[in-house]
Amino acid sequence: MVLQETFILKNGVKIPKIGLGTWQIPNGKEAYNSVKWALEVGYRHIDTAMAYGNEESVGRAIKDSGIPREEIFVTTKLPAEKKGYDIAHECFKKSLEALGLDYIDLYLIHAPWPWDRIGLDCTEGNIESWKAFEEIYDSGKAKAIGISNFEPKHIRPILEMCKHVPMVNQIRFHIGERQEETVEFCAKHDILITAYSPLATGRILNRKEIVDMANKYKVTAAQLCIRYCLQKDTVVIPKSTKKERIISNANVDFIIDDEDMKVLDRL
Ligand SMILES: NC(=O)c1ccc[n+]([C@@H]2O[C@H](COP(=O)([O-])OP(=O)(O)OC[C@H]3O[C@@H](n4cnc5c(N)ncnc54)[C@H](OP(=O)(O)O)[C@@H]3O)[C@@H](O)[C@H]2O)c1
Numbered sequence: 001m002v003l004q005e006t007f008i009l010k011n012g013v014k015i016p017k018i019g020l021g022t023w024q025i026p027n028g029k030e031a032y033n034s035v036k037w038a039l040e041v042g043y044r045h046i047d048t049a050m051a052y053g054n055e056e057s058v059g060r061a062i063k064d065s066g067i068p069r070e071e072i073f074v075t076t077k078l079p080a081e082k083k084g085y086d087i088a089h090e091c092f093k094k095s096l097e098a099l100g101l102d103y104i105d106l107y108l109i110h111a112p113w114p115w116d117r118i119g120l121d122c123t124e125g126n127i128e129s130w131k132a133f134e135e136i137y138d139s140g141k142a143k144a145i146g147i148s149n150f151e152p153k154h155i156r157p158i159l160e161m162c163k164h165v166p167m168v169n170q171i172r173f174h175i176g177e178r179q180e181e182t183v184e185f186c187a188k189h190d191i192l193i194t195a196y197s198p199l200a201t202g203r204i205l206n207r208k209e210i211v212d213m214a215n216k217y218k219v220t221a222a223q224l225c226i227r228y229c230l231q232k233d234t235v236v237i238p239k240s241t242k243k244e245r246i247i248s249n250a251n252v253d254f255i256i257d258d259e260d261m262k263v264l265d266r267l
Contacts, residue, residue, distance in 0.1 A: 019045030021239030035061035049077035059099035081114035083125025088132035112154040
């Protein structure tokens with residue numbers, strides 16, 4: 001069952017292949033219930049971020065689940081606009097507090113640049129943040145550390161200075177968006193890819209080619225999109241606030257054959 005399968009990061013830490021995404025789920029009842037349902041049906045990996053504003057509800061749902069902490073993999077992120085050594089330490093502490101946890105499984109730099117200034121060169125800031133990340137990792141408060149939305153040009157400066165190579169790069173990855181150069185670069189450095197927006201935030205689910213192929217496999221378009229990412233050896237973190245979808249999105253124990261993978265690669 002895919003829900004129980006894991007990848008192993010370069011430092012030996014296991015990361016469940018499927019996680020629940022929580023972007024755009026408001027703090028409070030919605031975030032609490034989404035995480036609660038996901039854990040009830042067997043998810044053991046939750047993806048949040050300080051910027052999502054829902055760490056408090058995510059953490060409460062984790063605690064209330066009664067599932068031993070070490071069985072749940074929690075990712076959170078340093079906000080994209082917060083760059084630097086002190087601010088990284090500060091934000092990490094705040095995330096721990098908001099989540100009500102003693103440690104994070106995976107801490108990520110959310111993006112190489114602030115969202116309102118995409119493309120800005122923040123190399124120095126990212127390097128300073130990474131120094132803090134390495135200390136956090138060495139302290140055991142984060143079991144793994146990584147990056148998000150980083151392209152090779154953003155990763156290289158980190159590789160040149162780092163003691164610990166990032167373990168994960170979380171990037172936009174779905175049918176029609178494969179970021180081949182980044183994926184290849186990460187593979188070379190043993191950096192695992194997490195596919196975010198695997199359903200393109202819902203935008204590709206009505207695409208005829210995807211719907212037709214989903215019908216052929218007797219699955220939903222969402223299941224086909226999620227399975228596609230898994231067969232590309234990425235972790236995948238679909239988001240939903242609906243219990244039936246949270247269940248069906250993880251029910252992806254089928255195989256897309258090689259020919260059909262090639263068809264999807266061309267979309
Ligand atoms: N690192 C980053 O910069 C970054 C950026 C974006 C996303 N992420 C992470 O990746 C996660 C997933 O990405 P995402 O939130 O952009 O979107 P996504 O998972 O690609 O798609 C979610 C959208 O599809 C709908 N949906 C989910 N399952 C469905 C199903 N079975 N049938 C029909 N519609 C379905 C959801 O609506 P309902 O909720 O109504 O079901 C929602 O509108 C995020 O939540 C976040 O954790 C990270």
